[in-house]
Amino acid sequence: xxxxxxxxxxxxxxxxxxxxxxxxxxxxxxxxxxxxxxxxxxxxxxxxxxxxxxxxxxxxxxxxxxxxxxxxxxxxxxxxxxxxxxxxxxxxxxxxxxxxxxxxxxxxxxxxxxxxxxxxxxxxxxxxxxxxxxxxxxxxxxxxxxxxxxxxxxxxxxxxxxxxxxxxxxxxxxxxxxxxxxxxxxxxxxxxxxxxxxxxxxxxxxxxxxxxxxxxxxxxxxxxxxxxxxxxxxxxxxxx
Numbered sequence: 001x002x003x004x005x006x007x008x009x010x011x012x013x014x015x016x017x018x019x020x021x022x023x024x025x026x027x028x029x030x031x032x033x034x035x036x037x038x039x040x041x042x043x044x045x046x047x048x049x050x051x052x053x054x055x056x057x058x059x060x061x062x063x064x065x066x067x068x069x070x071x072x073x074x075x076x077x078x079x080x081x082x083x084x085x086x087x088x089x090x091x092x093x094x095x096x097x098x099x100x101x102x103x104x105x106x107x108x109x110x111x112x113x114x115x116x117x118x119x120x121x122x123x124x125x126x127x128x129x130x131x132x133x134x135x136x137x138x139x140x141x142x143x144x145x146x147x148x149x150x151x152x153x154x155x156x157x158x159x160x161x162x163x164x165x166x167x168x169x170x171x172x173x174x175x176x177x178x179x180x181x182x183x184x185x186x187x188x189x190x191x192x193x194x195x196x197x198x199x200x201x202x203x204x205x206x207x208x209x210x211x212x213x214x215x216x217x218x219x220x221x222x223x224x225x226x227x228x229x230x231x232x233x234x235x236x237x238x239x240x
Contacts, residue, residue, distance in 0.1 A: 001094035001096055001097065002025070002068065003025050003095075005027075006025070006028075008030055008048065012039070012046040015095065016045075019093065019095055021043060022090050023041045023093040023095050024095060025039055025095040026039075035050055035051070035052055035053070036050070058070075058071050132154055132155045133152075133153075133154045133215070133216065133219055134154065135152060135207075137149075137152050137207055137216070139206075140188070150163065151165045154219065154220070157223060158173050158174065159173070159196075160172070160173045174198070174203070176220070176223050176224065176227060179196050179198055179220075179224060180197045180198070182194065182195070183195060183197075184217065188206070190206045191210075192207045192209060192212070192213040193205065193207075193213070194206075194213050
């Protein structure tokens with residue numbers, strides 16, 4: 001859960017968007033070379049605590065640790081810190097630096113929030129990564145060109161849509177390995193629209209806001225770039 005060059009802003013964005021109460025990470029402080037920051041998510045905010053490197057040890061409050069590993073072990077067993085307001089913050093979920101999927105913040109890549117056991121070796125994946133997304137979008141019908149609100153979920157290389165958020169079976173699952181492009185669309189009378197181009201059909205979707213449409217486009221384009229990259233690597237391996 002040590003993130004080398006993560007900024008304060010990015011740490012807050014990651015912990016608030018993809019963490020939960022008790023999620024925490026350690027990063028280099030933006031203030032001084034000899035400082036680190038322990039960023040911890042409380043209920044709806046992120047607190048930052050200084051960890052000072054003296055050259056031989058790491059100082060945190062009244063505690064001193066000979067190594068970062070010792071600091072990690074300390075928080076695995078005594079995960080309590082007091083904030084300026086006097087409330088206790090519990091460190092429950094170390095936020096790992098291993099990366100798989102992108103975040104929409106500052107090109108920081110993250111995998112998943114994790115649930116901690118007593119030591120680092122007990123960490124188990126427990127939450128979806130920022131490479132997943134869900135939300136309501138308005139979709140144009142295939143034959144009758146009317147618009148209907150549908151619940152969309154993006155996970156791995158599949159974009160599914162459901163009648164609503166409570167439905168358990170999707171109306172359709174779109175395989176993104178077959179998608180050739182994702183782009184803003186200005187051909188419709190609606191605003192905040194984008195389209196997904198497949199060999200047999202182009203899907204037209206609209207979001208509530210331009211920001212939301214932009215988020216969907218960014219993450220879908222990233223998925224397509226990863227799919228192409230994997231395909232190129234596979235072809236390179238086969239040709240060699």
